[in-house]
Amino acid sequence: MKILVVDDEADVQPLFLQCFRKEIRNHVFDFDFAFSGEQALDYLKDKHSEVVLILSDINMPGMSGIELLSTIRKDYDNPPPLVMMITAYGDEETHTNALQLGANDFLTKPLDFNLLKEKLNTVLHNG
Amino acid sequence: MSFLTYLSIFLLFNWLNRAVKMTQLSFKWKAVLGIGQGAAAVAYFVLKKPLSDEVHLLIGSIALGAIIKYFNEQEDFKSFRSYFESHYPLIAVGILIFLISIVVPSFYDEYDQYFLLPLVAAFIWVISRWAASKKQREELLLYKAKNEELDRLVAERTAEIQNQKEELEATIELLQNTQQQLIQSEKLASLGELTAGIAHEIQNPLNFVNNFAEVSSELLVEMTQELAKGDLEEVRYIADDIRQNLEKISQHGKRADSIVKGMLQHSRTSNGQKEPVNVNNLADEYMRLAYHGLRAKDKSFNSELVTNFDNSLPEVNIIQQDVGRVLLNLFTNAFYAVHQKQKELGQTFRPKIEVSTRLQHNNIELTVKDNGTGIPEAIRDKIMQPFFTTKPTGEGTGLGLSLSYDIIVKGHNGNIAIESEEGNGSVFIITLPII
Structure with missing residues (x-):
């Protein structure tokens, strides 16, 4: 299952790679990374058919996670990828906003990787 | 004839006595003058009977001469000298009459009634000099009084001016304190804007x-x-990952640490110490803080x-804290401008x-550029003035740019240049000399 992680913090990459060591090694999950909304869209241009799930931070300079979400929902609806949003604070307004724009789930920072694993496994088995 | 001479002596004592009355001289001279006055009267009457009028006149004249000589030498009666000297004709006439009566008695006997005339004239002269001298002294007293009044007025004015000067000095001190407080509260206000950014x-x-x-x-x-399985290669692999993670932990710990330190430094009063600073890091840090603060x-x-x-x-x-304030200010303004436009x-x-940063000869040039609302031509000259702000009341202190100007230009011998086009954005260029 290919997952695209979008976050402006570069260290998210080693963090994910280590958290999901076993899964990556066993080819359960495959992670790719983009460090801005713009990069994510570039990536999706070629590979949108491979990506099952997009995990995106909301608070990013330039194109925000919300904008990225609305673009994805507009441009890629066949099949629509799952989008999980990551927010820094328990911010109701963005939460509702993201839901309306078609976010599938939410995670809050700091990421609880056990919870994330559970969610990813659910997606894997249901999808 | 001797009467006029004795009268002159009497009047001399009497008038001097009246003149010194109510002055500091009174205590010293009162007795002498009183006795002199009495003695003159007594001498006249006592000597009148036994002596001939001419001898009597001679004694009176000599006594008058001695008295005049004595008073002339007294510093206390300096201002009476013209009056004293007016007695000389009287003395001279007295002595002359005596001499004539001795040398040419027949002539003298024949015309003795005419000899009274010069004596009377000399006497009138004395009296007229007295009157003139009295008038002069009165005028002098008047001037003296006027002078004293002037001195008093001058002293009064001086005291008034001194008071005003002290009041002004107190006001200036108050103003300086207020200015310090304003600078401090501007700092705290910007810290408030920072808080959210810092939290993030x-x-x-x-x-x-x-x-x-x-x-x-x-x-x-x-x-x-x-390890239990004995897969040492995997163990080594994991150990390497852990080592990298620990590096990451330490790196992010330091990142948080530098932000907290920066915040503390920002709120503290500047110690004015210049230290070598990486301007790139400083600019990056404050740009993020300002951005997240606004967000x-x-x-x-x-x-x-x-x-x-x-x-x-x-x-x-540079003084890191001060230049940090300038950067925070420039970024806050830039974000505000693009936010308004949005x-x-x-x-x-x-x-x-x-x-952007770049090296220009012996200067570091730092440029903050935004594509916001821009600065209208009409206010471009005013934006560096203290208390000038385009923000609504309560949102800006109007001190940001004026403090920035002071910090860069006066504190660091640098320069702030502004390029702006209304509607298209602004560019602030800071130049700092490398010393």
Whole structure:
């Protein structure tokens, strides 16, 4: 299952790679990374058919996670990828906003990787 | 005839006595003058019978001469000298009459009634001199009184001016204190704007610290398992991962640390110490703080942040806290300008803030560029003035740019240049000399 992680913090990459060591090694999950909304869209241009799930931070300079979400929902609806949003604070307004724009789930920072694993496994088995 | 001479002596004592009355001289001279006055009267009457009028006149004249000589030598009666000297004709006439009566008695006997005339004339002269001298002294007294009044007025005015000067000095001190307080409160106001940005900027590294720590502890569990299995290559692999994680933890810990230190430094009163600082890091830090500070207030706000740093830039000696304030101010203004424009134009407008550094001869040039509302031509000259602000009441102190100007130009011998086009954005260029 290919997952695209979008976050402006570069260290998210080693963090994910280590958290999901076993899964990556066993080819359960495959992670790719983009460090801005713009990069994510570039990536999706070629590979949108491979990506099952997009995990995106909301608070990013330039194109925000919300904008990225609305673009994805507009441009890629066949099949629509799952989008999980990551927010820094328990911010109701963005939460509702993201839901309306078609976010599938939410995670809050700091990421609880056990919870994330559970969610990813659910997606894997249901999808 | 001797009567006029004795009368003159009597009047001399009498008038001097009256003149010194109510002055400091009175105590010293009162007795002498009183006795002199009495003695003159007594001598006249006592000597009148036994002596001939001419001898009597001679004695009177000589006595008068001696008295005049005595008083002439007294410093206390300096101002009476013209009056004293007016007695000379009287003395001379008295002595002359006596001499004539001795040398040519027949002539004298024949015309003796005429000899009274010069004596009377000399006497009138004395009296007229007295009157003149009295008038003169009265005028002198009047001048003296006027002088004293003037002195009093001058003293009064001087005291008044002195009071005003002290009041002004107190006011200036008050103003200086107020200025210090204003600078401090501007600092605190900007710190308030920073708080949300700081919270975000600390939260991010903290998240990494937590996440990397958790992962590492999981990795250690795995490592123990691999050890039990005897897969040493995997153990080595995991150990290397853990080492990298610890590096990340320390790196993000330091990041949070530098932000907290920066915040503390920002709120503290400047110690004015210049130290070598990497301007790129400083600019990056404050751009993020300003950005997240604004975002915390308005979630809908978003901006592209572009950094064009010259990584070969040498460290430059600056007061980090002060230049940090300037940067924070410039970034806050830039974000404010693009935010205002976004409110006007809506989401189609893409805000962009660009910070660049480069080396220019012996200067570091730092440029903050935005594509916001720009600065209207009409106010471009005023924006560096204290208390000038275009923000609504309560949102800006109007001190930011004026303090920035002071810090860069007066504090660091640098320069702030502004290029702006209304509607298209502004560029602030800071030049700092490398010393």
